[in-house]
Amino acid sequence: MAQLSMHSPVGDLTITEEDGEIISLDWGWIPAEWQSETPLLREAIEQLNDYFDGNRVDFDLPFNPPGTPFQKAVCAAMLKIPGGSTKSYGELAEELDSSAQAVGNACGHNPIPILIPCHRVLAAGREMGGYSGDGGLQTKKWLLALEKALPPQQEELNL
Structure with missing residues (x-):
């Protein structure tokens, strides 16, 4: 390792x-x-x-996140969210035939944040939800602002 x-x-x-x-x-x-x-x-x-530096939004690297089969499925689904866009926990839950809460829990256990973009997953109504990375929601907002993917109601925030 x-x-x-x-x-x-x-x-x-x-x-x-x-x-x-x-x-x-x-x-x-x-x-x-x-x-x-x-x-x-x-x-x-x-x-x-x-x-x-703002020159890339997606990554071309081999990932093998540790976790349960469901956590790995959520990571795979997050990798399909293009840079500059977002999905809700509910939308991912529909794709995975699961619940939004289960998806949220799996996002919170993402072992490879930023590279596997859990910051692109938002709560219902495009609210921020949570972020387990250092800095919490401020980091999530910063990453989304970098990708120009902040929901309209969040664009006015001072980051």
């Missing part, structure tokens, strides 16, 4: 790779002696930097 940290506008991030696939993205910086640069981790950081 290899890990590499980076600075970002939403805080320090650490990406973890296992067997040639990204398995997690966590907020925080790990000690230098725990870090190891691999081609995949370097590519992930380059793509994230492009994203934060």
Whole structure:
């Protein structure tokens, strides 16, 4: 298992790779002696930097999020939400023949936030809902603003 940290506008991030696939993205910086640069981790950081610079909205990386089969299905559904757009928990629930609450719980356990875009999933009525990443809803709003995907009632907010 290899890990590499980076600075970002939403805080320090650490990406973890296992067997040639990204398995997690966590907020925080790990000690230098725990870090190891691999081609995949370097590519992930380059793509994230492009994203934060406004030059990319989707990622082309191999993911293998740990979790239950349902959590993996929710992650796969989130990956299908194009950059610059959003879906509701209810819409994903319909696609997965599940409940909005179950989808919300799975989104909250997304081990690879930002890269697997749980920030693009909103509550009923296009309300923000929650966000388990560092900074909570402010981070979610910032990411959606970066993608120009804020719901109209949120565009007036000072971010």
